[in-house]
Amino acid sequence: MTLLKVENLNVSFRTRDGVVEPLSNISFDIDAGEILGLVGETGSGKSVTAQAIMGLLPFLDGRISTGRILFNDQDLLAISEKEYQQLRGNQISLISQNPMTSLDPVYKVGDQIVEGLKLHMTITKENARKRAVDVMTSLGIPNADKVFNQYPHQLSGGLKQRIVIAMGLCSDPRLLIADEPTTALDVTVQAQIIELFKRTTQERNIGLIMITHDLGIISHLCDKVVVMYAGNVVETGRVESVFTEPKHPYTKALLKCIPKLGMADRSLHAIPGNVPSVRTYPDGCRYHPRCPDAKAYCMENIPEIIPVKKTLVKCHQFTPQWRTAS
Amino acid sequence: MTSLVEIRQLSKFFPVTSGLMHRKTGDVKAVNEVSFEIFRGESLGVVGESGCGKSTLARLILSLIPPTSGTITFDGQDINRIGKNQLRHLRRKMQMVFQDPHSSLDPRNSIYRSLEEVFKIQKVPLSQEKINARIVELLDMVGLKPEHCRSYPHQLSGGQKQRAVIARALALTPEFIILDEPTAALDVSVQAQIILLLQQLGDQFNMTYLFISHDLALVDYFCQRIIVMYLGKIVEITPANLSQKQPRHPYTKVLMESVYVADPLKKTQTPIIKGEVPSLFNIPEGCSFENRCSFAKDICRKKSPELMEIVPGEFMACHFPLTYPEEDDA
Numbered sequence: 001m002t003l004l005k006v007e008n009l010n011v012s013f014r015t016r017d018g019v020v021e022p023l024s025n026i027s028f029d030i031d032a033g034e035i036l037g038l039v040g041e042t043g044s045g046k047s048v049t050a051q052a053i054m055g056l057l058p059f060l061d062g063r064i065s066t067g068r069i070l071f072n073d074q075d076l077l078a079i080s081e082k083e084y085q086q087l088r089g090n091q092i093s094l095i096s097q098n099p100m101t102s103l104d105p106v107y108k109v110g111d112q113i114v115e116g117l118k119l120h121m122t123i124t125k126e127n128a129r130k131r132a133v134d135v136m137t138s139l140g141i142p143n144a145d146k147v148f149n150q151y152p153h154q155l156s157g158g159l160k161q162r163i164v165i166a167m168g169l170c171s172d173p174r175l176l177i178a179d180e181p182t183t184a185l186d187v188t189v190q191a192q193i194i195e196l197f198k199r200t201t202q203e204r205n206i207g208l209i210m211i212t213h214d215l216g217i218i219s220h221l222c223d224k225v226v227v228m229y230a231g232n233v234v235e236t237g238r239v240e241s242v243f244t245e246p247k248h249p250y251t252k253a254l255l256k257c258i259p260k261l262g263m264a265d266r267s268l269h270a271i272p273g274n275v276p277s278v279r280t281y282p283d284g285c286r287y288h289p290r291c292p293d294a295k296a297y298c299m300e301n302i303p304e305i306i307p308v309k310k311t312l313v314k315c316h317q318f319t320p321q322w323r324t325a326s
Numbered sequence: 327m328t329s330l331v332e333i334r335q336l337s338k339f340f341p342v343t344s345g346l347m348h349r350k351t352g353d354v355k356a357v358n359e360v361s362f363e364i365f366r367g368e369s370l371g372v373v374g375e376s377g378c379g380k381s382t383l384a385r386l387i388l389s390l391i392p393p394t395s396g397t398i399t400f401d402g403q404d405i406n407r408i409g410k411n412q413l414r415h416l417r418r419k420m421q422m423v424f425q426d427p428h429s430s431l432d433p434r435n436s437i438y439r440s441l442e443e444v445f446k447i448q449k450v451p452l453s454q455e456k457i458n459a460r461i462v463e464l465l466d467m468v469g470l471k472p473e474h475c476r477s478y479p480h481q482l483s484g485g486q487k488q489r490a491v492i493a494r495a496l497a498l499t500p501e502f503i504i505l506d507e508p509t510a511a512l513d514v515s516v517q518a519q520i521i522l523l524l525q526q527l528g529d530q531f532n533m534t535y536l537f538i539s540h541d542l543a544l545v546d547y548f549c550q551r552i553i554v555m556y557l558g559k560i561v562e563i564t565p566a567n568l569s570q571k572q573p574r575h576p577y578t579k580v581l582m583e584s585v586y587v588a589d590p591l592k593k594t595q596t597p598i599i600k601g602e603v604p605s606l607f608n609i610p611e612g613c614s615f616e617n618r619c620s621f622a623k624d625i626c627r628k629k630s631p632e633l634m635e636i637v638p639g640e641f642m643a644c645h646f647p648l649t650y651p652e653e654d655d656a
Binding site: 157240270 | 375376483484485486513514515516517518519521522525540541542543544546547548567568569570580581582583584585586587588589590591599602603605
């Protein structure tokens with residue numbers, strides 16, 4: 001069953017220098033028990049997508065959103081802030097990048113988990129504590145009873161991230177959004193946390209949106225992948241199809257520019273140029289200035305997202321018009 | 327191969343004080359009796375997790391902080407025994423590129439001034455025209471345009487800033503550059519650009535690099551030899567191309583297995599290592615990796631293994647280095 005469906009989501013902000021559009025035409029969906037990877041470089045719109053789903057985009061600055069975000073068939077863009085509060089942290093949880101800044105240094109970590117629980121449901125203090133300790137134990141926190149009474153500075157980075165995940169899972173959400181949850185961690189601890197995500201989504205049958213720039217993590221963890229570039233979805237599909245047979249020139253280039261163990265010397269490829277900023281998105285296809293296959297046609301026309309074999313690709317190359325164009 | 331830098335029994339302990347009188351209560355052993363050499367023209371990689379002493383090691387080699395004990399010889403001179411002026415002169419030959427290009431450039435200085443400053447500080451006897459010409463040449467070398475001279479750091483992208491930092495490091499034609507996580511703050515597509523640039527400059531000037539990173543795949547690609555550090559000690563020195571050979575130290579094996587490969591067909595179950603890097607305050611007795619090692623035996627808890635050359639060019643600090651059946655047959 002489809003848990004979350006994002007349809008043609010556009011987000012724009014009115015700023016002093018005119019309207020900027022950090023997200024245009026974003027569509028994807030995720031089922032319960034499924035892990036979706038959202039991958040892209042800085043400024044590709046990954047985090048804005050997460051914030052849009054969470055309803056956390058600022059209302060100031062003239063935010064305009066169009067499209068639909070369907071969560072259990074309820075359009076999140078149409079509901080009131082009060083209704084959103086019922087969902088947020090309850091049905092949908094967000095785990096942010098840096099565990100140091102997600103935890104308040106002056107409160108015990110256990111109390112911080114309980115605080116979220118008490119906000120969302122009527123529960124006694126003892127039951128809340130019991131539930132928090134249970135979730136902590138299920139996340140592999142040793143001596144959860146003792147850790148409950150400790151302060152963030154007394155815990156290691158990996159433990160802190162587990163606490164933040166526990167906060168997210170405590171209210172038994174249906175959808176978890178993890179925004180670069182392992183960037184601040186060491187590689188051996190990262191491996192532990194990734195396995196934890198994998199196990200948790202299966203056990204609890206919840207949907208997980210994993211936002212990362214690390215294609216290795218996506219390939220290892222996710223079922224589906226959405227590749228984003230400059231506020232667009234450029235390619236999406238099952239991980240196996242996208243990684244073994246990438247179609248979009250950007251996906252192809254991205255896969256070639258990560259060093260791998262056992263890579264031949266001097267075989268690393270770089271993508272020329274820089275990721276454009278939201279104020280300077282090029283006309284036509286937004287990837288054309290960096291694309292080796294770009295034609296004049298690509299500079300003038302915005303590509304549609306079309307099915308090519310098993311994936312959806314936003315590229316002119318797969319259209320008959322492009323082949324004949326100059 | 328001649329060595330450019332020789333490091334012998336180098337240690338750096340930071341004292342821990344507590345109480346009103348700041349009584350010394352212990353040491354943080356950031357770098358603990360480390361010995362190795364860096365050959366001319368090679369790229370030597372240092373990998374390890376946070377707190378393993380990578381960055382302290384870099385600062386020691388450039389004599390930015392004094393060592394607790396041990397010697398560092400650069401080009402035949404002991405850098406902690408020579409005078410201040412000699413050291414300043416020697417520093418022309420050694421440079422460093424830091425992780426975050428944004429904080430390595432003064433936000434109030436244009437790129438031109440940041441580069442010009444190098445020549446002024448070192449009192450290079452060049453006329454202003456020659457310095458200007460050299461700055462344009464440097465910018466060209468790293469793929470920036472002459473007009474970037476007038477730019478301020480906030481006007482440049484992360485990749486462009488790191489290029490400017492590299493141009494500054496190259497200004498005095500150094501022989502040796504320490505790269506401390508030079509691409510950690512950059513996007514992957516830009517990381518590849520910077521890595522290719524550094525390789526090309528390395529070939530062009532026969533540069534010696536010490537490349538510090540937590541990314542084993544990147545170090546393996548960039549370097550000819552790799553030093554693996556754990557809690558202030560070297561656990562292994564090995565030729566690069568790790569996939570061609572089997573890892574010998576259990577920690578190297580764990581590091582290799584923690585690298586996720588972007589290939590869904592190679593989906594292997596990662597054998598998870600338990601625990602996290604212990605704090606430097608309470609390093610376990612005996613082998614420092616003992617409490618996380620799945621091969622640890624009694625002796626590992628009691629005796630710290632020495633770094634020994636097991637095959638020419640390969641050093642290892644482990645009581646029970648991993649062996650593989652194929653090797654026994656051969």
